[in-house]
Amino acid sequence: MSTVTVIDPTMSATREIEFRDALREAMTQEMRRDPRVFLLGEEVAQYNGAYKVSKGMLDEFGPRRIIDTPISESGFAGMAIGAAMMGLRPIVEFMSWSFSLVAADPILNNAPKMLYMSGGQFGCPIVFRGNDGAGGQLGSTHSWCVEGLFSNVPGLKMVIPSCPEDAKGLMTTAIRDDDPVFFLESERMLGMKGHVPEGDYLVPFGQAKVRREGTDCTLVSFGRPVNFCLDAAAELAKEGISCEVLDMRTIRPLDIDSIVRSVRKTNYCVVVDQSWSFGSPGSEVASQLHQHCFDDLDNFVHRVHSADVPTPYAFNLEQEYLPNARRICEAVRSCLYRA
Amino acid sequence: MPTTVTMPRLSDTMEAGTVIKWHVKEGDTVASGDVLADVETDKATMEMQTYDDGVVAKLLIGAGDRVAIGTPIAVIAVDGEDASSASGANPAAASSAPAAPAPAETPVVVTGTVVMPSAHADNGARARISPVARRMAEELGVDINSLRGSGPGGRVIKRDIESAAARTSGGTAPASMMPVVAASAPAAAPSLPVVAGPGAREVAVSGMRQTIARRLVESKSTIPHYQVSMRFNMDPLLELRKMLNAQLEPQGVKLSVNDFIVRSCALAMAQHPYFNASWAGDRIIIHGEVNVGVAVSLPAERGGGLVVAVIRNADQKGLRQISLDTRALAEKARTRGLGPEDMMGATFTISNLGMYGVDNFTAIINPPNSAILACGAAVERPVVRGGQLCVGTELDATLSLDHRVIDGAMAAEYLTTVRHNLENPATLLV
Numbered sequence: 001m002s003t004v005t006v007i008d009p010t011m012s013a014t015r016e017i018e019f020r021d022a023l024r025e026a027m028t029q030e031m032r033r034d035p036r037v038f039l040l041g042e043e044v045a046q047y048n049g050a051y052k053v054s055k056g057m058l059d060e061f062g063p064r065r066i067i068d069t070p071i072s073e074s075g076f077a078g079m080a081i082g083a084a085m086m087g088l089r090p091i092v093e094f095m096s097w098s099f100s101l102v103a104a105d106p107i108l109n110n111a112p113k114m115l116y117m118s119g120g121q122f123g124c125p126i127v128f129r130g131n132d133g134a135g136g137q138l139g140s141t142h143s144w145c146v147e148g149l150f151s152n153v154p155g156l157k158m159v160i161p162s163c164p165e166d167a168k169g170l171m172t173t174a175i176r177d178d179d180p181v182f183f184l185e186s187e188r189m190l191g192m193k194g195h196v197p198e199g200d201y202l203v204p205f206g207q208a209k210v211r212r213e214g215t216d217c218t219l220v221s222f223g224r225p226v227n228f229c230l231d232a233a234a235e236l237a238k239e240g241i242s243c244e245v246l247d248m249r250t251i252r253p254l255d256i257d258s259i260v261r262s263v264r265k266t267n268y269c270v271v272v273d274q275s276w277s278f279g280s281p282g283s284e285v286a287s288q289l290h291q292h293c294f295d296d297l298d299n300f301v302h303r304v305h306s307a308d309v310p311t312p313y314a315f316n317l318e319q320e321y322l323p324n325a326r327r328i329c330e331a332v333r334s335c336l337y338r339a
Numbered sequence: 340m341p342t343t344v345t346m347p348r349l350s351d352t353m354e355a356g357t358v359i360k361w362h363v364k365e366g367d368t369v370a371s372g373d374v375l376a377d378v379e380t381d382k383a384t385m386e387m388q389t390y391d392d393g394v395v396a397k398l399l400i401g402a403g404d405r406v407a408i409g410t411p412i413a414v415i416a417v418d419g420e421d422a423s424s425a426s427g428a429n430p431a432a433a434s435s436a437p438a439a440p441a442p443a444e445t446p447v448v449v450t451g452t453v454v455m456p457s458a459h460a461d462n463g464a465r466a467r468i469s470p471v472a473r474r475m476a477e478e479l480g481v482d483i484n485s486l487r488g489s490g491p492g493g494r495v496i497k498r499d500i501e502s503a504a505a506r507t508s509g510g511t512a513p514a515s516m517m518p519v520v521a522a523s524a525p526a527a528a529p530s531l532p533v534v535a536g537p538g539a540r541e542v543a544v545s546g547m548r549q550t551i552a553r554r555l556v557e558s559k560s561t562i563p564h565y566q567v568s569m570r571f572n573m574d575p576l577l578e579l580r581k582m583l584n585a586q587l588e589p590q591g592v593k594l595s596v597n598d599f600i601v602r603s604c605a606l607a608m609a610q611h612p613y614f615n616a617s618w619a620g621d622r623i624i625i626h627g628e629v630n631v632g633v634a635v636s637l638p639a640e641r642g643g644g645l646v647v648a649v650i651r652n653a654d655q656k657g658l659r660q661i662s663l664d665t666r667a668l669a670e671k672a673r674t675r676g677l678g679p680e681d682m683m684g685a686t687f688t689i690s691n692l693g694m695y696g697v698d699n700f701t702a703i704i705n706p707p708n709s710a711i712l713a714c715g716a717a718v719e720r721p722v723v724r725g726g727q728l729c730v731g732t733e734l735d736a737t738l739s740l741d742h743r744v745i746d747g748a749m750a751a752e753y754l755t756t757v758r759h760n761l762e763n764p765a766t767l768l769v
Contacts, residue, residue, distance in 0.1 A: 216675065267471045296474075298471045298496050
């Protein structure tokens with residue numbers, strides 16, 4: 001990993017911008033700073049991005065660095081990996097991570113293994129980014145959470161911000177990182193507003209953030225469900241249950257030390273993960289906690305995941321399928337033997 | 340290796356049990372969870388289960404036999420095993436185990452199954468206890484074998500250890516703070532079976548409610564209680580309090596009437612050390628620290644009930660500190676719950692129902708204390724002062740006392756000191 005500088009957001013100027021603006025700001029600043037960085041994907045240039053993340057970037061950087069691609073994920077992902085191997089630093093936008101599945105061979109079989117298989121001759125400094133998880137009635141095939149599937153592969157880094165500030169800080173770090181970074185955004189969060197520092201802003205990988213302090217139960221989450229956890233924690237506080245909410249920010253590397261520190265204090269842990277439960281980051285956290293915190297636990301690590309079915313289309317079913325605040329509250333009460 | 344089934348501990352106070360009826364006979368195949376026998380304890384008749392699969396190789400005692408906890412009563416073997424290789428399988432050895440004295444009261448027959456009577460199954464099965472509870476039990480010196488777990492399947496969990504530590508004052512309290520009344524009193528089971536009539540509703544009894552029941556039955560049935568009351572003129576104190584609170588408001592301090600009472604009672608200990616003492620059977624222990632317990636009621640959403648929060652070294656603390664301590668403990672009790680360290684070691688207790696508009700009441704002594712002060716509200720009454728009828732504010736306080744430690748005249752002298760402190764409140768400031 002390249003050297004990162006942590007800048008305390010409270011020390012620099014911030015203003016309220018949307019999650020999508022924070023992503024664009026990080027990409028734009030890095031493209032001004034480093035001519036090797038370029039963006040490619042479907043509709044990123046002339047249409048200003050399917051979700052307007054790359055709005056205005058074609059005007060500033062021109063068609064050599066903001067590249068519209070055919071609808072061919074396997075082709076443009078593979079091309080970008082080749083560019084990365086040869087020294088450029090591509091950012092690949094998948095309109096949805098659901099569509100990355102047709103590019104599984106280049107992104108899983110080539111990019112993460114390249115440094116290892118070439119004996120160190122070729123690295124792969126590339127960022128794959130796009131919308132992950134249920135976007136709201138998009139149906140099962142367009143609602144993929146790839147955390148469980150892709151985090152299984154050694155050699156890649158997986159980043160999943162939950163707020164605009166982290167979106168900028170983590171994206172900047174991702175572009176400067178020398179390894180392939182899988183950057184998971186959420187269509188549901190692109191319009192979320194928050195204070196974001198101006199200028200260079202980097203959030204280091206592998207450092208969880210305590211989003212709410214508490215004493216009775218540790219809630220571990222990442223990405224969009226962190227916000228569900230904060231809602232649940234506010235609800236549980238009314239019942240006298242004080243939850244500590246940890247935002248992991250990166251799944252690989254996983255900041256298990258911060259989780260251990262919190263669980264040693266609370267003795268209870270609920271992991272909230274929007275991927276399916278079987279073989280997921282949530283099950284990995286539970287497994288590592290049982291290894292490191294066995295004597296500190298008063299109950300097994302509870303997990304709240306999306307239901308173990310294909311994502312439903314119906315609005316009410318989709319809401320119930322997600323690890324929503326009510327389901328988190330129920331898990332916390334059960335974990336604390338207060339159900 | 341065949342497994343020896345021993346008489347289990349089915350209640351905290353059980354010393355021996357009687358097999359009322361065997362549900363199995365030799366040669367029967369049993370699976371974990373099957374009922375082996377009905378066992379009568381000092382309190383109830385309960386079903387006893389097996390934790391092992393196998394064949395009942397031997398029943399070592401007959402129906403009606405009464406044996407001490409831990410005595411082998413049956414052998415369970417897997418098919419083809421020789422039962423005689425089980426430890427303690429010799430009936431002669433079993434019969435030599437001492438039987439405990441007969442129970443003192445009529446047992447109540449309880450229906451239903453005790454799934455996990457104690458954390459430790461005496462037949463060698465592993466204790467069901469959460470990892471952190473096991474670690475805390477070691478640290479606090481709590482005997483997990485005597486606990487009944489409140490978790491699923493009888494698992495002993497953190498709160499069971501915390502309440503056990505609070506109940507016994509734990510191994511960490513100084514010896515002088517340990518309860519000196521042996522915790523052998525029966526729980527508050529009625530002497531006649533209680534029948535739920537039509538429209539009745541059963542409410543599960545929480546661990547705290549059980550603790551309240553046991554401790555107060557023990558207190559009321561073993562301590563010779565009596566009461567002495569006195570009425571205090573609160574006018575000077577209320578005037579002083581009003582002035583102080585106006586001056587302290589910018590600092591966020593608000594003194595309650597109870598804070599003044601805590602300090603008055605604590606200061607009076609210097610002249611009346613027997614009020615800070617415990618009856619220890621053959622001697623009286625006068626404690627070195629003055630730790631005043633304050634009864635705190637818990638809101639219904641925290642399960643109700645009450646706990647005693649302890650203001651340590653209250654005689655050495657000013658009103659401001661007493662006020663801050665009390666408020667912090669009450670807040671903690673009502674939100675997160677008190678830890679054992681917040682509840683251990685009270686040497687005198689105050690219960691105040693004044694804020695509920697109660698004029699006067701009597702309280703039950705909080706063992707191992709020798710006295711508890713029950714305070715009502717400060718209310719305006721017609722009073723005679725200097726031969727004149729006028730309106731004054733008065734507060735009624737009633738001491739409940741352990742006559743083994745404190746006689747009536749001593750109680751009157753103590754209350755006189757407290758009255759002097761409250762009616763001349765400037766002395767409480769220094």
